[in-house]
Every structure is written in structure tokens, then in C-alpha cells.
Amino acid sequence: MNVLKLFLFSYLSTIGFAVLFGIPKNSIIKSGFVGAFGWIAFYFTSKYLDSNIVGTFFASIVVGILGELFARHFKKPATVYIIPGIVPLVPGAGMYYTMLALVRKDFLLAANKGTETFFIAAAISIGIIISTSLSRSINRVKNKT
Amino acid sequence: MDLVEKDRNKAKKLLLLAALTGKTMLRNGAETYRVEDTIERICKSRLGIKYADAFVTPTGIFVSLEYKDEMLSYLIRIKSIKIDLNKIDLVNEFSREFVNSNTPIDKGLEKLRAINNIQGYNKSTKNLFGALACSFFALLFGGSFSDFISTYLVSLAVLFTISKISQYKMTFFINNIIGASIASILSILTVNIGIGHNMDTIIIGSIMSLVPGVPITNALRDTISGDFISGLSRGMEAVFSALAIAFGVGIVLNIYYRGLLQ
Numbered sequence: 001m002n003v004l005k006l007f008l009f010s011y012l013s014t015i016g017f018a019v020l021f022g023i024p025k026n027s028i029i030k031s032g033f034v035g036a037f038g039w040i041a042f043y044f045t046s047k048y049l050d051s052n053i054v055g056t057f058f059a060s061i062v063v064g065i066l067g068e069l070f071a072r073h074f075k076k077p078a079t080v081y082i083i084p085g086i087v088p089l090v091p092g093a094g095m096y097y098t099m100l101a102l103v104r105k106d107f108l109l110a111a112n113k114g115t116e117t118f119f120i121a122a123a124i125s126i127g128i129i130i131s132t133s134l135s136r137s138i139n140r141v142k143n144k145t
Numbered sequence: 146m147d148l149v150e151k152d153r154n155k156a157k158k159l160l161l162l163a164a165l166t167g168k169t170m171l172r173n174g175a176e177t178y179r180v181e182d183t184i185e186r187i188c189k190s191r192l193g194i195k196y197a198d199a200f201v202t203p204t205g206i207f208v209s210l211e212y213k214d215e216m217l218s219y220l221i222r223i224k225s226i227k228i229d230l231n232k233i234d235l236v237n238e239f240s241r242e243f244v245n246s247n248t249p250i251d252k253g254l255e256k257l258r259a260i261n262n263i264q265g266y267n268k269s270t271k272n273l274f275g276a277l278a279c280s281f282f283a284l285l286f287g288g289s290f291s292d293f294i295s296t297y298l299v300s301l302a303v304l305f306t307i308s309k310i311s312q313y314k315m316t317f318f319i320n321n322i323i324g325a326s327i328a329s330i331l332s333i334l335t336v337n338i339g340i341g342h343n344m345d346t347i348i349i350g351s352i353m354s355l356v357p358g359v360p361i362t363n364a365l366r367d368t369i370s371g372d373f374i375s376g377l378s379r380g381m382e383a384v385f386s387a388l389a390i391a392f393g394v395g396i397v398l399n400i401y402y403r404g405l406l407q
Binding site: 010 | 235276281
């Protein structure tokens with residue numbers, strides 16, 4: 001039940017971001033699935049491995065791979081699916097908590113949260129790098145044969 | 146003689162078409178490698194042109210091609226980038242069709258102009274959906290129903306302000322500072338009035354619409370494909386918008402915890 005709720009919320013959230021970024025009308029529904037599966041991956045991995053950074057890493061891999069698959073299947077550029085899917089993973093909360101700790105002059109907590117925020121951003125990047133280069137090398141191999 | 150001149154004009158028009166296609170893609174948020182690839186494909190698709198090259202950064206496009214022992218080149222400066230995924234898709238389709246068919250160049254230019262004039266979703270639809278995205282995000286972060294409502298109101302106000310002040314063409318840095326401070330002031334207000342419960346969740350939800358998700362993604366995708374200058378400059382954009390949001394929230398929170406905003 002809980003997972004279903006999370007799926008629904010992240011689905012609707014992704015759709016909102018997709019419209020904000022002016023997605024083509026026939027891709028609105030599909031783009032929601034990319035973000036929702038990404039968030040579910042984030043939820044489970046961050047819960048069982050007890051780390052937001054690892055969770056974000058796996059989630060961005062899921063978003064990247066699903067985005068590339070959708071892009072190939074529906075003949076659209078991959079950006080169309082990857083951008084709305086990745087936005088919910090961006091560490092807005094980490095930025096906020098870092099600033100909150102700084103304002104309260106709790107510098108130890110600020111360093112803690114700041115490092116985590118930075119590494120979450122890095123994890124998003126690495127996840128996208130892995131999935132994009134994977135799909136490109138698959139493309140190259142397919143084109144050769 | 147006339148025929149040679151006509152052919153030369155054709156080559157010039159082809160160059161113009163390629164550069165304008167690249168401009169449309171880049172201005173709507175496409176990745177650098179895709180823009181370069183599209184420009185080269187368009188240039189090489191007609192008139193037996195063997196050499197054509199493009200150098201694209203987020204702030205400018207340089208194209209040059211060789212036609213009958215003559216070098217033609219074109220430069221376009223890009224000043225502002227906004228995100229419109231629909232146009233990226235349309236131009237992508239257009240370029241694929243243009244390369245694989247025998248459409249005359251003039252007709253291609255017309256089609257491109259038509260794509261440029263397409264109006265996407267209007268501003269208020271975008272803002273309403275953006276606010277919806279933010280408020281569902283607040284729910285994902287464990288907000289209650291009252292947090293959902295207040296995040297919706299706050300982020301709607303933020304998005305409307307941003308789209309109003311972006312008419313004055315200030316930099317993204319100022320826009321983000323203003324947006325983030327409005328988000329935190331209004332969140333504090335809703336909690337004080339009694340609509341919202343958890344201030345942290347409301348602020349986090351409403352700054353999600355400002356967060357630099359697209360620059361982060363595109364910066365990295367550019368860097369992997371070897372466009373280091375584009376990757377660096379988009380990365381700087383991402384870092385500075387994050388800083389601006391943090392400043393905006395920080396200023397307001399600082400005032401709030403000194404007890405001046407009760």
C-alpha cells in the first residue's frame with residue numbers, strides 16, 4: 001500500500017515537472033513512469049542499504065536506462081524522458097538542511113549535510129554516465145553488425 | 146556563370162538552415178553533441194559537400210563548410226536558454242526528415258520557422274502543473290495533506306513571480322535568489338497562519354521548481370561525450386543556481402531565527 005502511494009505521488013510529480021519543461025503532449029503519460037520507477041528504486045535501495053547516496057545512484061541508473069529504452073522505442077530524443085525523471089532526485093532537501101544548519105551555526109551538521117548533498121549530485125551524474133554510455137556502446141555494436 | 150552563382154547561393158542557404166536548426170535546438174535545452182551532430186548531418190546531406198564541421202558551446206554556435214574550394218562559415222551567439230522539450234523533439238524529427246528526403250532548402254527554412262513559432266503550453270498551465278509537481282514532491286517527503294495544500298499555494302506564487310520577473314531579463318542568479326526567498330517567506334507565513342504544519346517540508350517542496358536538474362544532467366552528458374567546454378559551463382550554471390537558492394533560503398531563515406519575522 002505504501003509503495004503504491006509512493007508510486008502514485010512520484011508519478012504525478014514527474015508529470016508536473018514534465019509539463020513545466022514543455023514535454024510533447026503524447027509523451028506526458030509515458031514520462032511519468034520513468035520518474036515513478038526511479039523513485040521506487042530510490043526508496044528500496046536507500047532503505048535497505050541505509051544510504052541516500054547509494055539510493056540516488058541506483059535510481060538515476062534506472063531513470064537513465066528507462067529513458068534510453070523509451071527513447072528508442074518511441075523514437076524521441078532521450079532527454080525528453082530523462083530530464084523530468086531526474087528532477088525529483090536532485091538534492092533540494094539536502095541544500096535546504098545544509099543552509100538550515102549554517103543558519104543555526106551548527107557547522108558540524110552543515111559540513112555533514114553539505115557533503116551528502118554534493119555526493120548525491122555526483123551520484124546522479126555517475127548514474128547517468130553509466131546508463132548513457134552503456135546504451136551508446138550497445139548502439140555502436142548494433143550498428144556494426 | 147549564372148548557374149554557378151545559383152549553386153553558391155544554395156550552399157549559403159544550406160549553411161544558414163543548418164545553423165538555425167542548431168540554434169533552435171540549443172536554445173530549447175538540447176545537449177551539445179546532439180546539436181553538433183545534427184548540424185553536420187544537415188550540411189553533408191546536400192550538394193555533395195564533403196567537409197562540414199560545427200563547434201557548439203552553450204553560448205554560441207560556429208559552423209563552417211567547404212563548397213567547391215570555398216570555405217563558408219557562420220556564427221550565432223546564444224543569449225538565453227530555456228527548456229522546451231517539445232521543440233527539441235520537433236526539430237529532431239525535422240532534421241531527420243530533411244536529411245533523408247529531397248525537400249528543397251527554402252521549404253526547410255519555412256518549416257523551421259513554423260516550428261519556432263509554435264506556442265507550447267501557455268504560462269499558467271505550466272505554472273499550475275509545476276506547482277502540482279512540487280506539492281506531490283512534498284507528499285513524497287512525508288508531508289501531510291495540509292502541507293500538500295500549502296506547498297501548492299506557495300510554489301504557485303513562486304512560479305508566477307518567476308515568470309513575471311523573467312520578463313525583465315535579469316540573470317538566472319537574481320531570479321533564483323528572489324524565488325527561493327519568496328518560497329521561504331511564504332512557507333513561514335503559511336505555518337504561522339496555521340494552514341501548514343511542517344515548515345521544512347513546505348520549503349523543500351516549493352524550491353524543487355527552481356532546482357537545477359536540467360543543467361546537472363546536461364553538463365554530465367556533455368562531458369562524457371567529450372565536449373568539455375560545454376560541460377564546464379553548464380556545470381557552472383548548475384553550481385551557481387544551487388548557490389543562489391541556498392542564499393535565498395538562508396537570508397530569510399537567518400532573519401526568521403533571529404525572531405524578526407514572527
